Each structure stands twice: as structure tokens, then as C-alpha cells.
Amino acid sequence: MAHDPEEPALASSAKGGGSSTEIRAAREPLLNGGRGPSSENYSISAAILPFLFPALGGLLYGYDIGSTSCATISIESATLSGTSWYDLSSVEIGLVTSGSLYGALIGSVLAFNVADFLGRRRELIAAALLYLVGALVTALAPDFPVLVIGRFVFGIGIGLAMHAAPMYIAETAPTPIRGRLISLKEFFIVLGMVAGYGIGSLVVDTLAGWRYMYGASTPISIIMGIGMWWLPASPRWILLRAIQGKGDIQNLKDTAIHCLCRIRGPAIGDSALEQVDEILAELSYVGEEKKVTIGxxxxxxxxxxxxxxxxxxxxxxxxxxxxxxxxxxxxxxxxxxxxxxxxxxxxxxxxxxxxxxxxxxxxxxxxxxxxxxxxxxxxxxxxxxxxxxxxxxxxxxxxxxxxxxxxxxxxxxxxxxxxxxxxxxxxxxxxxxxxxxxxxxxxxxxxxxxxxxxxxxxxxxxxxxxxxxxxxxxxxxxxxxxxxxxxxxxxxxxxxxxxxxxx
CATH class of the missing domain: 1.20.1250.20 (MFS general substrate transporter like domains)
Incomplete structure (x- = not known):
């Protein structure tokens, strides 16, 4: 789509400097009658997609665990690996199985430095791209070093996805069902593991079956990437940039309202502006306009x-x-x-x-x-x-x-x-x-x-x-x-x- 709903949040403006005084409320919204979870307007159908596409990142993580346990059996087989380099040492097998784990560690370090700049949505798009590239490189690997590189790239995607997915779901989910939706992401991880074991057991006796096991994750990564491109940014991330003076306050508020309406669907009615104002007041009250230093x-x-x-x-x-x-x-x-x-x-x-x-x-x-x-x-x-x-x-x-x-x-x-x-x-x-x-x-x-x-x-x-x-x-x-x-x-x-x- 041509319009990127995060673009206004990345724009800078001279007007942004006074945003924190504009939105600071004299009252204490969290202690004196804030809106509360029971009054949030939402529909279950509208909450499905903002959960589903980030949760696919967890599904692919689980799938990697399940499929790798079967893939190593296939890769080591003299008759079924379909390669001339099937005779791998224990260290090399360890690199295959743990390559994505090392990549996930690097992905976590990268997330520390770029997450707040990119935003949750863009980080998940990047994770989907890394999932796709990593799966294709692994499935088509002509030799062992390329195979390990593919596992490593896929692992970086895991690190980014497991970082951004719970944040996006938590920040967009209606309060009454937030716990259920985030816990359901763990269900998707386990579902991915079972799918990995199942697909692995079906093709483990096929010539070069390990290539099919790793390649099978590519359609899901494409769906995840397209879905996250279609979804709007997290309204709370946009409002954080607003109170920290990283853009024009009114422009950012309008963007947050637009994103909230898309995420909650028609059920939100006319209350989006009120909810955005309430979140801004609460964020200001707890001091979110201050940046966190390392200390x-x-x-x-x-x-x-x-x-x-x-x-x-x-x-x-x-x-x-x-x-x-x-x-x-x-x-x-x-x-x-x-x-x-x-x-x-x-x-x-x-x-x-x-x-x-x-x-x-x-x-x-x-x-x-x-x-x-x-x-x-x-x-x-x-x-x-x-x-x-x-x-x-x-x-x-x-x-x-x-x-x-x-x-x-x-x-x-x-x-x-x-x-x-x-x-x-x-x-x-x-x-x-x-x-x-x-x-x-x-x-x-x-x-x-x-x-x-x-x-x-x-x-x-x-x-x-x-x-x-x-x-x-x-x-x-x-x-x-x-x-x-x-x-x-x-x-x-x-x-x-x-x-x-x-x-």
C-alpha cells in the first residue's frame, strides 16, 4: 500500500518541542477514574488480525525447533541427504541445530538498538523478511557453510520477532483480553513445534527431505510480512514519540487515532479521540516523556x-x-x-x-x-x-x-x-x-x-x-x-x- 501509517511518527517538527506541556494533565488519571478496562470498546473479530500476523512470528520460531530435530536426521543420512557433505561432525551438527539460537541472540542485541526507532510494526516486517531469506538460503544451500549462514539469518528473524510480537500484541490488544491474546502467542509457538515435527516425519524419508522441511516455512513468512505491512503502527508507540517531542503533536495524535480505529474496528465508535487523550494523559502522568538513560x-x-x-x-x-x-x-x-x-x-x-x-x-x-x-x-x-x-x-x-x-x-x-x-x-x-x-x-x-x-x-x-x-x-x-x-x-x-x- 502506498501510505505508511508510521511515516508521521518519524517526521520531526519544530512544534514538537512543547508537546509534553500540551498534553500533561493536572489530574491523576490512573487513580481518579480513568477509563478502565471494562469501558474499552472493541470487537473480537477486529482483534484477530492485529494478533494473528505478529503471532505467526512465534509459529515460525516453534516450527524451526520442531523441523530441525527431523532435519538433522535427514542431513546426516548417506542415502537421503542428497548431498556429498552428509558426513558431519558433532560440532557441525551442533552448528545446524543451534545456528538459529546464535542468530536469535544477535537479533536481541539488534532490537536493543533499533526497536524504538523502527517501531513494533517495522521490526516485525524486518523479522518476516529475515525469516524468508533465512529459510530460502537454508533450503537451497549448496554446501555446509551456506547452510549455517541460512540458519543464522533465520535466527536473527527469531530474535526480532520474539521481541516485537509480544510488544505489538500487548500495545494493541483490548485490556480485558490482553492476557489471553499474548498467552495465545505461546500456543502458536507450540503449534509450530507440532507442525515442524509432523511435516518432518512426513518427509524425513524423502530424498533431500531437509530442504523441504526448511523451505516449508517460506509461505508463512510471506503471509506474516504482507500482514504486518497492512496493519497499522502501534498507537502507543506513536503517542510515545508524541510526548517525547519527536514530531508534531497534532499530526501524531491524528495518526494514533487513525491506527486505533483500524485496530479496534467499528466497535470503537466515537471514543477513539477520548481513548487517545486518556492514554496521553496517563503517559504524561507517569513521566513517559523522559528518555531512559542506561543508568x-x-x-x-x-x-x-x-x-x-x-x-x-x-x-x-x-x-x-x-x-x-x-x-x-x-x-x-x-x-x-x-x-x-x-x-x-x-x-x-x-x-x-x-x-x-x-x-x-x-x-x-x-x-x-x-x-x-x-x-x-x-x-x-x-x-x-x-x-x-x-x-x-x-x-x-x-x-x-x-x-x-x-x-x-x-x-x-x-x-x-x-x-x-x-x-x-x-x-x-x-x-x-x-x-x-x-x-x-x-x-x-x-x-x-x-x-x-x-x-x-x-x-x-x-x-x-x-x-x-x-x-x-x-x-x-x-x-x-x-x-x-x-x-x-x-x-x-x-x-x-x-x-x-x-x-
């Missing part, structure tokens, strides 16, 4: 938001999620499940369980709240890790205990850390810190994932599986204490109210 990021409200966000995603990874799934096939085999002989089938089975439990969390998160799901789910993880440690320590003749522990862990993770971790980091950061703060949280997430993944084998050899699971159990107990004393409840609050009342 300020670690103090006061910003420091507390970083503690909450980075702490959650750190515990999300170091409570053992990658390691527990590593043992899934052997646990089910020991219990006599015939499907356990096929790792792909086991992965699909667990993926379906993850889908069901994530769907359960999506259904109740805006009714029960974030804290009850975190406290209940992590308590279940503590029990499951204790059962797994006990199985490997002295109950190896009772494989049913291990199966119960495995399924309990997967289910409890998917109603707690799985969706709620991404939900909280998209809500908790003040708007002026949201771009950089969320990039740090995503960096911690992928960094901790890499640390747990790569340290697992040496730790297992050093202390054994039983002690390793007991260690994860202790970490899960510590995370339970962290949640109880540090994590606030954000259910039913607007993003501006979260900043004013929870930080």
Missing part, C-alpha cells in the same frame, strides 16, 4: 521492571525445561510405550500435551490472573522434578513414576512459565523502556536457553541425572519464592496502570 534502566521503576522481566525468563529456562524434554524418549521407552522407539512420535505426543495445557492457560489467564497460574504451575514443576530425581536415584524399577513426573512437568510448565513468562515481560516494562527492556529479557531468555542446553551433557556426566534433576528442583523452589515476593498481579489493568500501580 536509569537499573534504578527505580525501570530497575524493578527489569528484575521482574529478566528474572521470570531466567527461571523459565534454568528450571530445566530443555533438559527434561531431552529425557522424554528414554523415560517413555523404559515404561514400555511402543511409540517411544520413535523420537518423532514421542515429540508429537508431548507437543499435543503442550498444546492442550497452553490452551487451558489461555482460557483462564484473564479470569484467574497471572500469579495463581505461576504459583500453581511452578509448584507442580517442583513436585515433578522431585519425582524425576527420585526415579533416577532409587526408583528405577517404577517407570510409571517417571512418566507421571514427565507429563506433570510438561503440563505445569505450559500453564505457568510457558505462556505467562512472555505475557509478563510484554506488560511489565514502562512504555519508554519497553523496547530496550524487552530486548534484554529476550536476550536473557535465549542466553539462558543456550547455557542450559550446552551445559546439560557435562553436568549429567559430572553429577548424574538424579542429582541434576534435584538441582533443577531446588532452582524451581527458589523461583517459587521469587514469584511469591516479587511478581505483581497485572490482570485487568491497562499498561499505563501497571506502570503506575505495580512498579
Amino acid at each position: 536509569e534502566m537499573f534504578r527505580g521503576k525501570c530497575g524493578k521492571a527489569l528484575l521482574i522481566g529478566c528474572g521470570l525468563v531466567l527461571f523459565q529456562q534454568i528450571t530445566g525445561q530443555p533438559s527434561v524434554l531431552y529425557y522424554a524418549a528414554s523415560i517413555l521407552q523404559s515404561a514400555g510405550f511402543s511409540a517411544a522407539s520413535d523420537a518423532t512420535r514421542v515429540s508429537i505426543l508431548l507437543g499435543l500435551l503442550k498444546l492442550i495445557m497452553t490452551g487451558a492457560a489461555v482460557g483462564v489467564v484473564d479470569r484467574l490472573g497471572r500469579r495463581p497460574l505461576l504459583l500453581g504451575g511452578v509448584s507442580g514443576m517442583v513436585i515433578s522434578l522431585f519425582l524425576l530425581g527420585s526415579y533416577y536415584m532409587f526408583l528405577d524399577n517404577a517407570p510409571a513414576i517417571a512418566v507421571v513426573g514427565l507429563l506433570l512437568y510438561v503440563g505445569c510448565y505450559q500453564i505457568s512459565y510457558g505462556p505467562i513468562g512472555w505475557l509478563m515481560i510484554s506488560e511489565i516494562f514502562p512504555l519508554r523502556l519497553r523496547g530496550r527492556g524487552l530486548s534484554l529479557a529476550v536476550l536473557v531468555n535465549f542466553g539462558a536457553n543456550a547455557l542450559v542446553t550446552f551445559s546439560f551433557s557435562p553436568l549429567k556426566a559430572l553429577v548424574g541425572a538424579a542429582v541434576l534433576f534435584y538441582i533443577f528442583c531446588g532452582i524451581a523452589v527458589a523461583s517459587l519464592v521469587f514469584i511469591f515476593f516479587i511478581i505483581p498481579e497485572t490482570k485487568g489493568l491497562t499498561l499505563e496502570e501497571i506502570e503506575a500501580k505495580c512498579l
Whole structure:
């Protein structure tokens, strides 16, 4: 389309300098009768597309995880790889599987520097382009170095998408269903994993099947890119630029109203101007017109938001999620499940369980709240890790205990850390810190994932599986204490109210 709804937000104007005094309200809108979530006018049908296209970034992330587990089998096969360089070392296979993870770490660093300038929408368009290029380069790779480059490029797209998607969804979603929509993005990640396992199992016996596995993600990346090009910018990002004097205040307000009307649909009626004015007043009241310096990021409200966000995603990874799934096939085999002989089938089975439990969390998160799901789910993880440690320590003749522990862990993770971790980091950061703060949280997430993944084998050899699971159990107990004393409840609050009342 010819008109880019973000262009006015990137224009500078001499009039912009006095914008903060123009919009500052004498009253305290968050404490004295703000509009509140119940009075937001929206329709479910209008909320679908502003959620769906960013969520496709999560779907492609999950698909990469699922398809890569099957692609490595195909690439290493002398008869099925379709290459002369199939005989890869363990280090080279590690580069294939973790190449996108390294790229995601770089994408998180890039997001720290460019996110607030580009805006959420443009960052997601860039992510879709990187997904497309990375998938094509990987699928058409003539040799191993080009294959690794393709995996790396795709990973940069993951880093940008997993940074911008929760921000865009959080900033455009109606408050009453914000938790449900952001949690549904985790559902899309798991759905992508199941799709990756499924497509991988279908073509793993095909000549050069790995090329089809990686190439299959290109249509989704194209749909994501076109969808994000069609969607408007985040109204809150536009209004942040307005109160920080980065453009003409009236021009930016008009753009924000236009974007809000497109996102909420006809249901918003004539209330768009009132909502924009209310958001501006709230942003001004909580001091969003001030830019965050590096030093300020670690103090006061910003420091507390970083503690909450980075702490959650750190515990999300170091409570053992990658390691527990590593043992899934052997646990089910020991219990006599015939499907356990096929790792792909086991992965699909667990993926379906993850889908069901994530769907359960999506259904109740805006009714029960974030804290009850975190406290209940992590308590279940503590029990499951204790059962797994006990199985490997002295109950190896009772494989049913291990199966119960495995399924309990997967289910409890998917109603707690799985969706709620991404939900909280998209809500908790003040708007002026949201771009950089969320990039740090995503960096911690992928960094901790890499640390747990790569340290697992040496730790297992050093202390054994039983002690390793007991260690994860202790970490899960510590995370339970962290949640109880540090994590606030954000259910039913607007993003501006979260900043004013929870930080």
C-alpha cells in the first residue's frame, strides 16, 4: 500500500518541542477514574488480525525447533541427504541445530538498538523478511557453510520477532483480553513445534527431505510480512514519540487515532479521540516523556521492571525445561510405550500435551490472573522434578513414576512459565523502556536457553541425572519464592496502570 501509517511518527517538527506541556494533565488519571478496562470498546473479530500476523512470528520460531530435530536426521543420512557433505561432525551438527539460537541472540542485541526507532510494526516486517531469506538460503544451500549462514539469518528473524510480537500484541490488544491474546502467542509457538515435527516425519524419508522441511516455512513468512505491512503502527508507540517531542503533536495524535480505529474496528465508535487523550494523559502522568538513560534502566521503576522481566525468563529456562524434554524418549521407552522407539512420535505426543495445557492457560489467564497460574504451575514443576530425581536415584524399577513426573512437568510448565513468562515481560516494562527492556529479557531468555542446553551433557556426566534433576528442583523452589515476593498481579489493568500501580 502506498501510505505508511508510521511515516508521521518519524517526521520531526519544530512544534514538537512543547508537546509534553500540551498534553500533561493536572489530574491523576490512573487513580481518579480513568477509563478502565471494562469501558474499552472493541470487537473480537477486529482483534484477530492485529494478533494473528505478529503471532505467526512465534509459529515460525516453534516450527524451526520442531523441523530441525527431523532435519538433522535427514542431513546426516548417506542415502537421503542428497548431498556429498552428509558426513558431519558433532560440532557441525551442533552448528545446524543451534545456528538459529546464535542468530536469535544477535537479533536481541539488534532490537536493543533499533526497536524504538523502527517501531513494533517495522521490526516485525524486518523479522518476516529475515525469516524468508533465512529459510530460502537454508533450503537451497549448496554446501555446509551456506547452510549455517541460512540458519543464522533465520535466527536473527527469531530474535526480532520474539521481541516485537509480544510488544505489538500487548500495545494493541483490548485490556480485558490482553492476557489471553499474548498467552495465545505461546500456543502458536507450540503449534509450530507440532507442525515442524509432523511435516518432518512426513518427509524425513524423502530424498533431500531437509530442504523441504526448511523451505516449508517460506509461505508463512510471506503471509506474516504482507500482514504486518497492512496493519497499522502501534498507537502507543506513536503517542510515545508524541510526548517525547519527536514530531508534531497534532499530526501524531491524528495518526494514533487513525491506527486505533483500524485496530479496534467499528466497535470503537466515537471514543477513539477520548481513548487517545486518556492514554496521553496517563503517559504524561507517569513521566513517559523522559528518555531512559542506561543508568536509569537499573534504578527505580525501570530497575524493578527489569528484575521482574529478566528474572521470570531466567527461571523459565534454568528450571530445566530443555533438559527434561531431552529425557522424554528414554523415560517413555523404559515404561514400555511402543511409540517411544520413535523420537518423532514421542515429540508429537508431548507437543499435543503442550498444546492442550497452553490452551487451558489461555482460557483462564484473564479470569484467574497471572500469579495463581505461576504459583500453581511452578509448584507442580517442583513436585515433578522431585519425582524425576527420585526415579533416577532409587526408583528405577517404577517407570510409571517417571512418566507421571514427565507429563506433570510438561503440563505445569505450559500453564505457568510457558505462556505467562512472555505475557509478563510484554506488560511489565514502562512504555519508554519497553523496547530496550524487552530486548534484554529476550536476550536473557535465549542466553539462558543456550547455557542450559550446552551445559546439560557435562553436568549429567559430572553429577548424574538424579542429582541434576534435584538441582533443577531446588532452582524451581527458589523461583517459587521469587514469584511469591516479587511478581505483581497485572490482570485487568491497562499498561499505563501497571506502570503506575505495580512498579
